[in-house]
C-alpha cells in the first residue's frame with residue numbers, strides 16, 4: 076500500500092505556463108499504462124523556486140532532479156525510473172552549469188539559497204537549547220574558550236572577511252580588534268535588534284527561530300574583546316522574539332553556557348534584554364546607546380566611535396543580529412570556509428526579506444554575488460499576475476531603486492552602492508508597472524519626516540521640504556524647477572546631516588529621479604500619473620461603446636457613484652468619485668478608462 | 671539541568687546527535703513540525719497545530735507521533751508551513767496549511783502513507799550543519 080517512489084511535479088506559476096499540468100497528467104497516465112500506479116505516487120507541488128529551468132520533476136527517494144521537462148518525457152521517466160529504477164540522465168540537472176558563488180564543492184545542491192544565518196530556522200525548536208546544542212550549538216564557544224585566545228577569534232573573523240550586516244558593511248574583525256585594544260576594564264557587547272526599516276524582518280525571524288546563535292556569538296565577542304556583559308536592544312514590537320530570547324537566556328544560564336565561569340573556563344558573560352524605544356533612529360548605534368542608557372534616543376557625532384567610547388562611555392562592540400548569527404559557524408568551520416562563499420570583498424551570504432509584487436515572498440539567504448534577477452525571478456518566482464517588473468528597492472528608506480537593466484549585477488556592498496542604492500539591512504521590495512515612483516518616494520520621505528529625531532537641521536528641515544515638494548508633485552502642482560530643488564536639498568542633507576538617517580533619506584528620491592525622470596515630468600508637465608496611484612491626477616470614466624451594462628462596476632463601487640441600467644452603458648459621477656480604482660479593476664471589457 | 675562542565679556539554683551534544691540518528695535509522699517515530707514564527711502564527715499556524723492534534727487523537731496514534739514547533743522556514747508566501755517526517759517516506763514540507771489541509775495531512779500522509787497534492791514545497795537550501 077505504501078508507495079515505493081514519489082514524483083513531484085513543480086506546479087508554480089512559472090512552470091504552469093511551461094506545461095507542468097500536462098506533465099503531471101501524462102505521468103499519471105503512463106504510470107497506469109505501464110502498470111506501476113500502485114508503486115509510484117505522482118503529486119503536484121508548489122513552486123520550487125527554480126523557474127528559469129522549469130518545469131521541474133523531482134523523484135524521491137532517489138533525489139533525481141529533472142529540469143526543463145516536456146510532456147513527451149513522461150513515458151521515458153516512468154519506463155526508466157519507475158519500472159527499471161534507472162535515472163533519465165539527459166534530463167538531470169547538471170550542477171556544473173550553475174553560475175555558483177560557492178566554491179564549496181562538498182555540498183551537493185541545486186538550490187540558489189545557502190543558509191548560514193538561517194541554518195537552524197525552521198529546523199530546531201527555538202525554545203529548546205538541547206536542539207541547538209545537537210546541531211553544533213555552543214561548539215564555537217567551547218572551541219574558543221578552550222583552544223583559542225581572544226586574538227585568535229578575531230583573526231578567524233579577519234580571514235572570514237565578515238562585514239556588518241546592519242547596513243554599513245564595516246569589517247567585524249576590525250571593530251572587535253579596536254574595542255579589544257581600547258583601554259578600559261569594563262567593555263560592552265550590544266546586539267542591535269531594533270530593525271526599524273519598513274519591510275525588513277530578517278532579524279526578527281532569526282531571533283524567533285534561533286535565539287541561541289545570537290547569544291553564543293555575543294559570548295564569543297565578549298571573550299574576544301574582554302567583556303563580561305552584553306545587551307540585546309530589541310524592538311518592543313517583537314513580542315514573540317523577546318519571549319524566545321528570554322527563554323533562551325534562562326536556559327543558557329541554567330546550562331552554564333552564560334553566567335559565571337562558563338564551562339569551568341573562568342570566563343563569565345551575562346546578557347540582558349533592553350526594549351527599543353520605538354523609533355527608527357534608535358537603531359542608529361549612537362542613538363541606540365543613548366537610549367539604552369535611559370536617555371532620549373538621539374545620535375551624537377562620531378568620533379569618538381563606540382569602540383573607544385560607547386555605552387556609558389566604555390569601549391563597546393555593537394553588531395547587528397545577522398552579523399552575529401554568522402559568527403558561531405565561522406568559528407566552528409573556520410574563516411577560510413566562510414571566505415569561499417560570496418565575492419572577494421563581500422564574503423558569506425546575505426539574508427533578504429523579499430516582499431512586494433513577487434510571487435514567492437519570503438526570507439531568502441543567498442551567497443553574496445547572487446544577482447537580483449536570480450532572487451526576484453528564480454527564488455521569488457517572478458512578478459505577481461504576470462505584470463512587468465519596474466524596480467526593486469533595497470536598503471528601505473535609506474536605499475534606492477534598482478531597475479531592469481541592472482538586475483544582473485552580482486550583489487555586494489560595492490555593487491549596490493555603485494548602482495545608487497545600498498545593501499541596507501536586507502529589505503527588498505519589488506515594484507511592478509502599477510507602482511508610481513513619485514508615490515513611493517513620497518512614502519519613504521514621509522517615513523523619514525516622522526522618524527527624524529529633529530536634532531540636526533539638515534534632516535529636520537530637509538526631509539520636510541523634500542516631502543512637501545514631492546507631495547505637491549503628486550497633486551499636479553509641481554513645477555519643473557522642483558526636480559533641481561529636490562536634488563539640491565537632497566545633496567545638502569546627504570552631506571550635512573548628523574547621522575545616516577538624514578544622510579541617506581534623500582536616496583529613494585534621488586535614485587528615482589535618476590531612473591524615472593520622465594515619470595516625474597509626466598506628473599509635473601502633463602499632470603498625469605500613468606499608474607493611477609496619485610489619486611489627484613486620475614479620473615475614471617466609462618467608454619460607452621465598450622460598456623455592455625453588466626453592472627459589476629456599479630456593484631463594486633463603494634461610494635456608489637456609478638449609475639446605469641442593466642445592459643445599458645454606465646456613467647461615473649466624477650464629482651463624487653473617490654478614485655479607488657475598483658471599477659477599473661473589475662471591468663472585464665476594458666470599458667473603464669483611466670486618465 | 672545544573673551548570674555543565676566541558677565534558678558534560680560534549681556528552682550532551684553526542685547524545686542528542688545519536689538520538690537524531692537513532693530516530694532516523696529505527697524509524698519508529700513520526701514527527702510533525704509546525705512553523706511558528708510571527709508570520710506563521712499570523713497566517714494561522716495555531717489553527718493548523720490544533721487541527722493536527724485533533725486528527726492525531728482521532729486516529730489514536732498519539733503515542734507514535736511527536737508534534738513540535740519551529741521558527742520560520744522563510745516560505746512566507748505559503749504560511750503556515752508544516753514539515754512531516756514519516757519513516758520510509760520522503761521528508762515533506764507542506765505550505766498553506768489551513769485546518770482542512772492539516773487534517774488531510776494526518777489522514778493521508780501520516781495514516782495512509784501518500785503525499786498530499788498541491789501543498790508540497792521544497793526545502794529552500796541544503797543543510798550546512800549535517801552535510
Ligand SMILES: Cc1cc2nc3c(=O)[nH]c(=O)nc-3n(C[C@H](O)[C@H](O)[C@H](O)COP(=O)(O)O)c2cc1C
Nearest residue numbers: 239240241267269270271358359360394395398575
Ligand atoms: C537611522 C538608522 C537606523 C539603523 N537601524 C539599524 C537597525 O535597526 N539594526 C541594525 O543592526 N543596524 C541599524 N543601523 C546601523 C547601526 O548604526 C550600526 O551600523 C550597526 O548596528 C552596526 O552593526 P554591524 O557592523 O554588525 O552591521 C541603523 C543606522 C541608521 C543610520
